[in-house]
Amino acid sequence: MLSCKQITEKSSAYVDGELSLGQRLQYRLHLMMCHHCRTFINNFNAVAVMLRRAHKAKSHDVEVKRLCQHISSLPRD
Amino acid sequence: MSIDTAKEAALLPALKQQDEQSFNQLVGMYYGAMIGLARSMVGDAIADEVVQEAWVSVYRALPRFEGRSSLKTWILRITANEARTRLRKESRTIAVEGLSPGGDGVLTGRFADDGHWTIPPSTWHEDSPDTLLTSTEMRDCIELTMGRLPELQQAVFVLKDLEDYGFEEICNILQISASNARVLLHRARISLFGKIEHFQDSGEC
Numbered sequence: 547m548l549s550c551k552q553i554t555e556k557s558s559a560y561v562d563g564e565l566s567l568g569q570r571l572q573y574r575l576h577l578m579m580c581h582h583c584r585t586f587i588n589n590f591n592a593v594a595v596m597l598r599r600a601h602k603a604k605s606h607d608v609e610v611k612r613l614c615q616h617i618s619s620l621p622r623d
Numbered sequence: 624m625s626i627d628t629a630k631e632a633a634l635l636p637a638l639k640q641q642d643e644q645s646f647n648q649l650v651g652m653y654y655g656a657m658i659g660l661a662r663s664m665v666g667d668a669i670a671d672e673v674v675q676e677a678w679v680s681v682y683r684a685l686p687r688f689e690g691r692s693s694l695k696t697w698i699l700r701i702t703a704n705e706a707r708t709r710l711r712k713e714s715r716t717i718a719v720e721g722l723s724p725g726g727d728g729v730l731t732g733r734f735a736d737d738g739h740w741t742i743p744p745s746t747w748h749e750d751s752p753d754t755l756l757t758s759t760e761m762r763d764c765i766e767l768t769m770g771r772l773p774e775l776q777q778a779v780f781v782l783k784d785l786e787d788y789g790f791e792e793i794c795n796i797l798q799i800s801a802s803n804a805r806v807l808l809h810r811a812r813i814s815l816f817g818k819i820e821h822f823q824d825s826g827e828c
Binding site: 549550551552554557558559564582583585586589590592593594596597600601604606609610613614616617618620 | 658659734744815820
């Protein structure tokens, strides 16, 4: 039986799909029985989603344009 | 074939001839990933310069690109190398942190001896990531926290969770072992989790 502490330690392996079938079943069994750990894993998952949204929302148009101008000013080999 | 791979394949012949228009398209496709990686390794102040240097190297090396990895992986590897070179010049180095115990930092002290929660996680006010992110303070706080993570933790997190790379490619780009990459990623995620939880509970960063 996994402890709550172990659930947090293995959370990356779990969300990245790196646990064996047996380990995954044990993990899910614990989640079914423990609402604290369900809350933990939901929040843990939300972190990457949030950061990805914030990351993708950024526009780099100005920098890209400037960089292209710089490259085109370079002497050709 | 992913969209990026298809676009790369279409652009490659012209890129190898150093065709400027195709190159500009390439810059548009991967600038975001490169600046994200560069910032994670050298910080905001000099990331722009690192990316600029990296693009110059990419431009010069393109005719010799052999296609052993995807173009994007190759470009990010050049970026990571450029970042390291820059750090060396400034006599800074990136430490591959030792895999010291107690890596789950922010969660230390939240469990009883039997491994049960003593300070359980709080339910976040808004459980949808979209709603959570609407607060500017929260966004700023996340950026600040990201910026404070040790360099390689940031780099692995950026590549895995923001750019969707697999561990094999991450190891190729950053030249670290797969087991190190996994430990660094987990630490980064736990730190970010802890910070967001703290923000949710206290409204402060």
